[in-house]
Amino acid sequence: MLDCNTPEDEVIEKDLNLLIIQYAMSEEFIGHYFSYKELIANSEKLNGDLWTYTKNAHILQCFILWCNVFGSDSENNQTHWKHLIVNHSYGGFKARLLKEINMTDEEWHSNWKNIKEFRDSYAAHRDKEFNKVVPYLDNAYKAFLIYDEWIQYEAFKGTGVISLLKNLEEVAEEKKQKIKKDLNALLHK
Structure with a gap:
């Protein structure tokens, strides 16, 4: 970590500590996301309650982890990306996100709202009347990758900080x- 001789150093250290937590959540989201997708792709071979519960647990965890980083930016959600204080020039992360997923701010907000509402009303809590479909997470996955690229190459530009984190796309x-490989080994025992 930094020596923290200046207020700027303290801000950067705080951001780096948050980034480490966010990166771990990103990796965990990716693990659950691909576990779910692989289980769905092999669902004809994976019958029974165990596999239904396993698929559901993976997808529900995806919603919870995604909302930890991209959901509500209130003070209660201390891991939200907006709590980073680093370089937000050129519109920062959100401008890059909208450009790379080719969405308007309104389209993104609708996507964000659907994911957050599902997390709030079904994954984390169970509202009796909640009956909406499970939102697709393809753009949620892309958001993590775009965020990682922004962190790696833009967020700390000019601070002297070099990211030593592995590129999330490689992860x-x-x-x-x-x-x-693990699922194939299990299926072919």
Whole structure:
């Protein structure tokens, strides 16, 4: 960590500590996301309650982890990306996100709202009247990758901080292959 000789150093250290937590959540989301996708892809071979519970647990955990980083930005959610104080020039992360997923702010807000509402009303709590479909998480997954790219190459620009974190896209590919290999080994015993 930094020596924290200046107020700027303290801000950067606080951001780095938050980033470490967010990165761990990102990796965990990716593991659950690809576990779910692989289980769904093999659902014809995976019958029974165990596999239903396993698939559900993975997808529900995805919603919870995603909302930890991208959901509510209130003071109660201390791991939200907006709590980073680093470089927000050129519109910061959100501008990059909208550009790379090719969405308007309104479209993103609708996507964000659907995911957050599902997390709030079903994954984390069970509202009796909640009956909406499970939102797709493809853009949620992309948001983590775009956030990682922003962190790696833009967020700390000019601070002297160099990211030593592994690129999340590489982590995702490794996890995806490992999960596929593990499931194939289980299915072919």
